Amino acid sequence: MTLFYLTLKSLRQRKAGVALTVFTVALSVFLLLGVERIRTDARQNFASTVSGTDLLVGARSGPVTLLLYAIFHIGEATNNITWKSYQDIRAMPEVAWTVPLSLGDSHRGFRVTGTSTDFFSHYRYGRGNALAFARGAPFADLYDAVIGSEVARQLHYRVGDRIVLSHGLGGPNLASHADKPFHISGVLAPTGTPVDATIAVSLEAIEAIHIDWHAGIRLPGMEASADQARHRDLTPKAITATLVGLRSRLSAFAVQRAIDDYPEEPLLAVLPGVALGELWHLVGAAESALRVVSGMVLLVGMAGMLTALLGMLGERRREMAVLRAVGASPLSVFALLVMESTLLTMAGILAGVILLDVATWLAHDYLLSTAGLLIDAAPARGEWLLLLIVIALGSLAGCIPGWVAYRRSLADGLQVRL
Amino acid sequence: MMMRGVLPLISARSVAHAWPGSDAVITLDDFELAPAQRLFLHGPSGCGKSTVLGLLSGVLATQMGDVRILGTSLATLRSRARDRFRAHHIGYIFQQFNLLPFLTPVENVLLGCAWSAERSRRAGATRSLMTAEATRLLRALGLGEAIWTRARTGELSVGQQQRVAAARALIGGPELLLADEPTSALDTSSRDAFLRLLLEECERHGTGVVFVSHDLALAAHFEHSLALGRAAPGMWES
Numbered sequence: 201m202t203l204f205y206l207t208l209k210s211l212r213q214r215k216a217g218v219a220l221t222v223f224t225v226a227l228s229v230f231l232l233l234g235v236e237r238i239r240t241d242a243r244q245n246f247a248s249t250v251s252g253t254d255l256l257v258g259a260r261s262g263p264v265t266l267l268l269y270a271i272f273h274i275g276e277a278t279n280n281i282t283w284k285s286y287q288d289i290r291a292m293p294e295v296a297w298t299v300p301l302s303l304g305d306s307h308r309g310f311r312v313t314g315t316s317t318d319f320f321s322h323y324r325y326g327r328g329n330a331l332a333f334a335r336g337a338p339f340a341d342l343y344d345a346v347i348g349s350e351v352a353r354q355l356h357y358r359v360g361d362r363i364v365l366s367h368g369l370g371g372p373n374l375a376s377h378a379d380k381p382f383h384i385s386g387v388l389a390p391t392g393t394p395v396d397a398t399i400a401v402s403l404e405a406i407e408a409i410h411i412d413w414h415a416g417i418r419l420p421g422m423e424a425s426a427d428q429a430r431h432r433d434l435t436p437k438a439i440t441a442t443l444v445g446l447r448s449r450l451s452a453f454a455v456q457r458a459i460d461d462y463p464e465e466p467l468l469a470v471l472p473g474v475a476l477g478e479l480w481h482l483v484g485a486a487e488s489a490l491r492v493v494s495g496m497v498l499l500v501g502m503a504g505m506l507t508a509l510l511g512m513l514g515e516r517r518r519e520m521a522v523l524r525a526v527g528a529s530p531l532s533v534f535a536l537l538v539m540e541s542t543l544l545t546m547a548g549i550l551a552g553v554i555l556l557d558v559a560t561w562l563a564h565d566y567l568l569s570t571a572g573l574l575i576d577a578a579p580a581r582g583e584w585l586l587l588l589i590v591i592a593l594g595s596l597a598g599c600i601p602g603w604v605a606y607r608r609s610l611a612d613g614l615q616v617r618l
Numbered sequence: 619m620m621m622r623g624v625l626p627l628i629s630a631r632s633v634a635h636a637w638p639g640s641d642a643v644i645t646l647d648d649f650e651l652a653p654a655q656r657l658f659l660h661g662p663s664g665c666g667k668s669t670v671l672g673l674l675s676g677v678l679a680t681q682m683g684d685v686r687i688l689g690t691s692l693a694t695l696r697s698r699a700r701d702r703f704r705a706h707h708i709g710y711i712f713q714q715f716n717l718l719p720f721l722t723p724v725e726n727v728l729l730g731c732a733w734s735a736e737r738s739r740r741a742g743a744t745r746s747l748m749t750a751e752a753t754r755l756l757r758a759l760g761l762g763e764a765i766w767t768r769a770r771t772g773e774l775s776v777g778q779q780q781r782v783a784a785a786r787a788l789i790g791g792p793e794l795l796l797a798d799e800p801t802s803a804l805d806t807s808s809r810d811a812f813l814r815l816l817l818e819e820c821e822r823h824g825t826g827v828v829f830v831s832h833d834l835a836l837a838a839h840f841e842h843s844l845a846l847g848r849a850a851p852g853m854w855e856s
Contacts, residue, residue, distance in 0.1 A: 206718075213720035522716040526786065527705030527733035529698060 203532060207540050210519060217512055218544065224508040225548020228501030229590060230555045233583055235497050237560070239490040240581065245326065246480055249393045250443065250472045252324025253299075254452050257281065257289060257459055258441035260466035263475040264482070270301055270441035271472070272394050273311040277303060280438035285465050289442065292458070294451040297322050299443040302406045302436065305365045305377070310351045312365055312399045314406030314439070320346075322445055325393045335359050336386030339402050342430055344385035350396035352387045359384050363399070365409060377409040380426045390568045404434040444469070498586075502593050505548070509541045509597040516540070520605040530606040537605060538598035545594025549587055625689045627653045627794055627826040628674060633683035635666075635673055644669050646683070651842070653793065656817065656827040658837045661846030667830040668713075670846065671796050674828060675708055676700045688793060705734040709787030709825070711797040715779050719772025723761070723782045726771050727752035730786040737790025748789075755785040759815050776803045777812070784816050791823035798830050806835075813839055 211218050250256070250271055258266040259279030268274040290298045299322050302314030313319075317338045320331050336359040339346055347357055357363065361384045367375040382401060390396055408429040446452060452471060459469035480487075520533050528536075633646040644666035651657055661667055672678035673685055676692035685692050688707060695703060709730065717726045728748060731737035741751045756766055759781040765774065771782060780800060787795055797816075801809040817839055820827050829840065837843045 206721075209720050209725075210718075519718060522718055523729075525710065525712065525716055526729045527701065529701055529733065532733070 203536050203539060206523075207536060207543065210516065211540065211543070214512070221508040221512045221544050222548045222551055225505045225545055225590075225594070226551035226555055228505045229549050229552025229587070230559070231497045232494070232501050232586055232590070233553065233556050234559070235490065235494045236582060236586060237556070239487060239494060242490070243480065243487060245392050246483075247473065247476050248326050249476060250324070251326060251328055252322065252445065253443045253472050254446040254449060255444040255456060255459070255469045256441060256472050256475070257444055257467060257469045260468045263468070263470040264479050266441065266468055266470055267472065267475040267479055269303065273303070273398070277440045279466075280440055281442065281467065282438050282465060283436050285462065285467060286439055286442055288462070288464075289444065289459060292455065294446050294448070294455050295444055296447045297445040299323065300403055300436075300439040301441045301443065302403055302438075303440040305367060305406065305409070307351075307363055307365050307399050308355060310348075310355075310397050310399055312345075312401060312406075314403045314436075315400055316403060319400060319443075322443065323395070325391050325395070329391070331391065331395065332389040334387045334389040336384070339385050339400070339405075341383070341385070342402065342405050342408060342434075343380060343382045343426065344401070344405075345382040346386040346388060346400040347384055348388050348396040348398045348400075349390040351399060357384055357387070359387060365399075365401075367410075380409045380429065390565075392568055403436045403439065407434040407436050408432075498589075502590070505545070505590070505594065506597045509544060509594065510600060512540075512544065517601070517605070524605075533605045534599075534602040537602035538595055541598030542591065542595045545591055545597075548594075549590060625653075626650045626686075627655065627688060628828070629686045630673075631684050633673060633680050633685060635669055635678060635681050637669075642666070644673075646670065646673065646685075651826060651828070654821070654824045654826050655842060656820070656840040657829065658840035658843040659828060659830045659846060660832060660834055660837065660843070663832060665846045667832075667846055668798055671710075671798055671828065671830060674794075675710060675796055676704055702734075706736045707793045709789075709792040709795045711783050711787045711795070711800040713798045713800070713802065715783040717771045717779055717782055717786075719770060721771055723756060723766035723769075723771050723774065723778075723785075724749060724752045726782050727755060727785045727789055730788075731790040734790065737792065739790075741790040752785065752789055755788055755819065756781065758819055759785055760811065761785075777808055780804065780812065784812075784819075788816075788819050788823070788825065792825060795820055795825050795827045796830075797827065799832070800829075801831065801833070801836070809833075809836075 256266060256270060258270055259277060259281055261278050265275070265278075269277050286298070286300060289295060297318060299319045300315055301319075303311060305312040305314075320333075320338050323331055325331075333346075334349060334352075336346070338344075345363060351357060362381045363384060364381050365377045367377060382405070388395065408426075411429050411432055411434075444455070446455060456469040456471065459467050516537070520537070523533055523536070524530070628649070628651040630646040630649040632648070634643055635645075636643045659667055659670065669678065673680055674687070676685070676687075676695070680693055687703070690703060692700060692703070718729070721729070731741050731748065738748060741748045753763070757763065761778055761781045765778060766782075771779065774782065780803065784797075784800065787797070800816075801813060804812060813836060817827065819825075827840075829836070
């Protein structure tokens, strides 16, 4: 009759208590790993806001500035890239594809991006996920617009709705492009990136709505109607930035240098991953906050777990006394208690991990669409260490009553005064 | 050879024990029991019967004097060794039985030799032989097979649990059986029947018995009888 057998038998005797204890441990593990996963995934999400792009090119400023206005739509571009420069970059032999970005207009607080349909095929986020359409299709007509999931959710837009863009990015005197309304041709699926809060139109559309504008004001007497604009030359004169994909990643530094040294205009090419890393340092306080939360969850979760385990083991004092009385050594009794708490902890961990996976699976879409958080089912890197800590603490919890049983004299066992 | 034959099962010399905070002293002065002999210890409640059993089993450390079981002085053994010695040589029937309610009766009986290789060997050494011995003991003590295959120990009646506890103390044929008022929960007729079966089993294995009870009517079953209390020769409390 092994100690293990005795433990199992004894546990079976106390099904309700065991279930409750395992559940408490599972909940602690669930919280602990959940917060940890959200923390690492938030970082991961951020770091892979643009993942398939090798270079991001804009007018010369700083890498973080460029990243902020071109990708995160925070702040404004200091300068533009001329159309010729863009064509030159496009023509470089190492360049596989480019996606132009033309910013400066907005719609009810959401930024408008002028781009090409290549945007939908080349933009990547997360672990190389492509953009997907929840409904509709990319823009085909000049006055078609594709909206991000957040825009659709907040403004209750659907495919076919008419929207009017505004000139500029906000402020009280927003002039509208009311003469050239757009039709929504598609709604993108949620991505957890700034794309969700973007309205994408073609570069030509940006050109068309500004055809009778100059230096930020509409020129009186030069008005062109929506239909008239269709027949004008809509080649853009400038864009804000461009995403560049290379044939080989190995040429990234060479191309970067070539663009930085471009003689006709001061340009800046950055590796998005590097710039994102720099930017994360700036917003890293959020991660520190999550880390603190994670630590507190660990503390509370472990305290709850220890309480449950200790309560459970307290019930076994009589049993321990009996075993001591029939000849079990104090060490056997100690081992029995530690084994039980370790078993309970491991069962709790298993249940907690399953609970977390199920919850992740169920909440995946909801979190993505409401919180813009892309939660990965894959375990975070630090998880094994955390689980090890949990097991160690669980075993340690068994040591406390184990030690009490070890110390208690056999006389108590023979009299069993419990 | 001869020395081994005459080695007493128990010998106690000028043993005294006092509980802290009490001026009552329990003494065992020059007390001896030969192997396979049966001793009946009786006295009123609170006269220190359980304390004597504690001293004889080495559960209580002697404050004065020396208790030897089979020639081994308990006082000289370290606590681990004393635990092992007790598991090997002494079976103990508790007043409250101390069975594990979630095990089957047979498993409870097997607990008696779970921590002693020596008693395991004497009970048959292999799992199946030990189970057969446990089964035989239960049957010999009057517990029918129908009862212990059906139920967990916790579901048995008091009298049935008592038989399981006795079988646990006897498995593996320990040299000494200490019994602490094991019949107090039984009525007169089943008490005598149980005692007869218990002593038969002891005889079979050559197990010496120290049986503690306040019930003097049981004394007839034993070869020796000793009264604890003021008037007892060699034992008194003050």
